[in-house]
Amino acid sequence: EDFVIEDSDEDLQERPPVVTIMGHVDHGKTTLLDAIRHSRVVNSEAGGITQHIGAYQVEKDGKKITFIDTPGHAAFTEMRARGAKVTDLVIIVVAADDGVMPQTREAIDHAKAAECPIIVAINKMDKPTANPDRVMQELTEYNLIPEEWGGNTVFVKVSALKGEGIDECLDMINLAAEMEELKANPKRLASGTVVEAKLDKGRGTVATILVQNGTLRIGDAIVIGKTYGRVRAMANDINQEVKEAGPSTPVEIIGIHEVPLAGDPFMVFSDDKEARKIAEARESNVKREEQKTTKA
Numbered sequence: 657e658d659f660v661i662e663d664s665d666e667d668l669q670e671r672p673p674v675v676t677i678m679g680h681v682d683h684g685k686t687t688l689l690d691a692i693r694h695s696r697v698v699n700s701e702a703g704g705i706t707q708h709i710g711a712y713q714v715e716k717d718g719k720k721i722t723f724i725d726t727p728g729h730a731a732f733t734e735m736r737a738r739g740a741k742v743t744d745l746v747i748i749v750v751a752a753d754d755g756v757m758p759q760t761r762e763a764i765d766h767a768k769a770a771e772c773p774i775i776v777a778i779n780k781m782d783k784p785t786a787n788p789d790r791v792m793q794e795l796t797e798y799n800l801i802p803e804e805w806g807g808n809t810v811f812v813k814v815s816a817l818k819g820e821g822i823d824e825c826l827d828m829i830n831l832a833a834e835m836e837e838l839k840a841n842p843k844r845l846a847s848g849t850v851v852e853a854k855l856d857k858g859r860g861t862v863a864t865i866l867v868q869n870g871t872l873r874i875g876d877a878i879v880i881g882k883t884y885g886r887v888r889a890m891a892n893d894i895n896q897e898v899k900e901a902g903p904s905t906p907v908e909i910i911g912i913h914e915v916p917l918a919g920d921p922f923m924v925f926s927d928d929k930e931a932r933k934i935a936e937a938r939e940s941n942v943k944r945e946e947q948k949t950t951k952a
């Protein structure tokens with residue numbers, strides 16, 4: 657868009673990595689996401705996890721990690737198809753007793769197309785039939801070669817079910833993130849991407865969004881896709897009200913007029929009128945495009 661402002665180096669600060677877990681059905685994506693969530697919830701004093709939004713954060717060795725909590729490839733591909741790049745790192749889960757399957761290949765292709773670094777989690781290591789060597793062998797075909805075999809792909813062996821290997825998995829994510837030198841500018845107005853959104857009977861439009869740059873605050877005038885509004889309230893991944901959200905933070909917001917789509921970009925403007933003008937311009941652009949396609 658026309659609003660891209662470059663951040664100067666001195667404003668850039670380290671930000672948490674945003675991680676997506678992909679892999680073949682039943683290889684353990686959901687179980688792994690749950691195991692990670694339960695291992696280290698940020699603000700665990702809040703008394704457990706009261707609400708489940710489409711993304712969450714954990715902390716390991718003082719470093720936060722953001723997980724997009726929508727297993728499967730749909731969210732990832734949908735967001736990518738809409739031009740959004742939200743993921744910094746992809747974890748490919750492969751069941752040690754099953755090996756590389758069609759959706760494993762698909763996941764590798766998606767990650768490579770998005771130029772995301774890959775960490776392989778060999779899951780279900782607790783099973784007597786687990787054969788991690790076979791998984792590693794199969795993955796060499798895709799140029800995912802373990803370090804001990806002279807390659808540069810990180811493999812971790814886990815049992816999501818038993819919660820084993822989770823710490824090491826988080827360590828590997830932190831290491832990989834360090835190499836990526838992920839930065840953002842918390843001082844500017846927020847921008848980012850919609851993770852999911854719905855219409856709630858009582859609260860109106862509720863959207864889980866990922867702040868990718870800047871800091872989002874209550875009261876901000878926001879344009880999301882072709883809708884707009886003002887951030888009336890914000891909650892974090894464990895349903896605590898928050899007043900602001902910095903880079904790589906997922907938050908649930910209310911106050912937008914219509915329901916945006918997963919993958920829609922959002923951007924905060926310094927005043928309401930501008931936000932509204934831009935949203936209306938986008939709306940009429942979309943209408944014009946639609947008319948063109950119906951005429952054609």
Ligand code: GDP
Nearest residue numbers: 680681682683684685686687779780815816817
């Ligand atoms: P998804 O389809 O990739 O999200 O897979 P799920 O997380 O739903 O797991 C599929 C099945 O495998 C469930 O019955 C899980 O309990 C089981 N499972 C997941 N991880 C493990 C593991 O580490 N060990 C064992 N034995 N079973 C697991």
